[in-house]
Amino acid sequence: MSNSIGFIGLGIMGGPMSVNLAAAGYDVAGYDVHRPALAQLTAAGGRACDRIADAVADADVVITMLPDSPQVEEVVLGEDGVLDNAKPGTLLIDMSTIRPETSRRVAALGSTRCLRVLDAPVSGGQQGAIDGTLSIMAGGEEKDFHAASGIFEVLGKTVVHVGPHGAGQTVKAANQLVVGGIYALVAEAIVLLEASGVDAGAGLEVLAGGLAGSRILELKRKSMVAREFQPGFRIDLHHKDMGIVLAAAREAEVALPVGALTAQLIGAARAQGDGGLDHSGLLRVVERLSGRG
Incomplete structure (x- = not known):
């Protein structure tokens, strides 16, 4: 797995997660609708992007950490979103907490664009995100889970592949x-x-x-x-x-x-x-x- 990551959603959880990835040596390009949220990432050596396209176009892995299903659908499936800009073969890891059916829909539509998709929500709160000790429950193809193992090791302490698409959200x-x-x-x-x-x-x-x-x-x-x-x-x-x-x-x-x-x-x-x-x-x-x- 390459070290190029596009990270979308740099809030209470996504902010420290992106920082930990940058500190671990990954090339992290971040995007958030709230511009001040980017400061933490840039201070850690990451790059701030003005558009989703700028964050994901050259990334081998795209991580989304967003509040709810509507935001994931807008960012991933919407016009000029992740699906429109990510290159074929990109691994999309949605770490938001959303409805299982939304995760399954994202995975199905992602496959039509030759994207690999995992739903990998987390538990552990802000402190777990800061400390890199999150519990990560991943749904999707096992080979994609293994491909993401290096990233998950930076972010979490307990990391388990729990089943097919949507299982992580359940x-x-x-x-x-x-x-x-x-x-x-x-x-x-x-x-x-x-x-x-x-x-x-x-x-x-x-x-x-x-x-x-x-x-x-x-x-x-x-x-x-x-x-x-x-x-x-x-x-x-x-x-x-x-x-x-x-x-x-x-x-x-x-x-x-x-x-x-x-x-x-x-x-x-x-x-x-x-x-x-x-x-x-x-x-x-x-x-x-x-x-x-």
Whole structure:
């Protein structure tokens, strides 16, 4: 695999990911609609581009990290987008979190232009992107997954090929289902502990060391107790992701009762004006329901 990468979408996640690739020696050309986002990449030795075409025309690999399905469709499938400008044989790796059916459509249309396509959403949040310790769940052809292994090794710690096109997005939906549910339960635990006169910090420390332990308790218990909700992953985005979860459940014809309730709690947080907070801010909804907000 050559070292030429076009990277589109340099936000909270894409920015540090592109920087890590540049630091690893890849020739990274970046594009983002928000011009200030390019500064981080250029400071790391990457190149800023004014158009999608400039970022992808000479790239052997194109990575997209965008907010939702409409943005992926516009950037990849739209006029003067990736499909119109990438050379045949380019490997397109979409690392956004979008609907599985969108990933399958991108892969199908990409093949008509002789592009190889992977859907490879990530988990680990902003800190994981900065540290290069993301979990990466990839869907697509196994040979294309292996071709991308050097790039994935820079970006992530846990990298797994989970199945055909769209499978990566289904696994990511399951990830967001579990993460949202754990946040809701940790929030309820904090409210219960505090309302009972127990030190929530001490209580969660014990929980984190037992069977109830989780990555969320490890990383977020102190900030949640302190009500510090600086976004690493915004409630607005988790709300979008829960929509993907419920749509996937409908397509698979399965019932996700706890997931549906979690989606409603996250939707309530957004409706109450907390969409810009970290998803651990779900605590605020649980507090309000108990009259403690």
